[in-house]
Amino acid sequence: MDTIESAQRRLIQCLPRIDETEFVSLDDALGRYLARAVQSQHDVPPCAVSLFDGYALVAPTPRAQVLMVAGITYAGDAPQSLPSSDVAWRIFTGAALPMGSNAVIAQESVTIQADGAIVLNETISVGAGVRRQGADTQIGQCVLSAGTRLDAAHLGLLASVGIATVEVVRLPRVALFSTGDELVAPGNALLPGKIFNANHALLRAAMVRLSIDVLDLGVLPDEPKAIKEALLRGAAQADLVLTSGGVSVGDADLVRQVVAEIGGIDTWRVFLKPGKPLAFGRIGTTPFIGLPGNPVSTFVTFFLFVRPALRHMVGADPDIDRPALRLSLAQPWAGGDRPEFVRVKRTRSIAGYAELLVFSDQNSGLLSSIAWADGVALIPADCALAAGDFVDYFPFEGWYL
Secondary structure, eight states, X not given: OBOHHHHHHHHHHTSOOOOOEEEEEGGGOTTOBBSSOEEOSSOBXXXXXXXXXXXXXXXXXXXXXXXXEEEEEOTXXXXXXXXXXXXXXXXXXXXBOOBTOOEEEEGGGEEEOTTSOEEESSOBOTTTTEEOTTSSBOTTOEEEOTTOBOOHHHHHHHHHTTOOEEEEEOOOEEEEEEEOTTEEOTTSOOOTTOEEOHHHXXXXXXXXHTTOEEEEEEEEOSOHHHHHHHHHHHHHHOSEEEEESSOSSSTTOHHHHHHHHHSEEEEEEBSOBSOOXXXXXXXXXXXXXXXXXXXXXXXXXXXXXXXXXXXXXXXSOOOOSOOOEEEEESSOEEOOSSOEEEEEEEEEOTTSOEEEEEOSOOOTTOHHHHHHOSEEEEEOTTOEXXXXXXXXXXXXXXXXX
């Protein structure tokens, strides 16, 4: 069987990059992937400014020096000029330093005399209280690299250097559908022998969180003609076709059979629990990924394999080498015959340290365990861990980035 890392890299190598781009405003850029690196066209700040309310002056200055105040500058005012080196200038936070000055003393560090002059209550060195020109970013500096998924901090940075629109990779389009005569859409009557379709809602929501354009093909019956039509439609309109279930080797696994008929398919056995089988293939030139059908297996394999594949397709780092957090278990836990991602929740020990509480039942059909958990811990195969032993912890919040 493949290791997790080997299967991730094999899958990534099989997928093409999306080379179509578009320009969007910052208001519409949240969650999008940069197509090209962005260079700053301005120094930020554009000139030296004061770090706080106080008085600009020429340093070095000794304690107890008396200086007359020659003028005042507020944030947003054009820079002024210090008339001589033996005067101070009233200045406020973020205001441009008067030309000729090189330091700022805080207003709390002076005494104001009756004639308006100030007495310095501390010595001031060159550069004190000053945010220099270009301290944040400088003209020509690369502020964000290609492949960056834009979040709030990135958008703030782009705005700070005067950029209003950015070139981003076209949103990946993923055709998603479920098959199974047993599946019922939530909201409908649950007849005997039927189950509600949870995986479809799970996968669709996960892809929306990851800024994926979902082509929702709904639920299909176990009927080869309907499955074939949906697969061909999805392949014609999307960058990737994604399903869960129906791709094993059983007689009822029709998705696998139809994909093999109209394209090509392979099943990789991954040394992993939950989610050992992973199907990959092509319908024409469009890649196909089939995930296992149990809900927890679907959830885990989506984030372990589909997420890095989609990041690769938009030119981003697949992010499969992100270091895990190391946290201790709150209870003993025995590993099985394969490495296992167990559902856990961070809690606080009696000593005040973070530790991991393991959900009591790790059955891969229990979606309630995923809703309860805030991450998974990787338990090595064939090991017996005691309470307090450290394991690799992967918080779910990191999987949605």
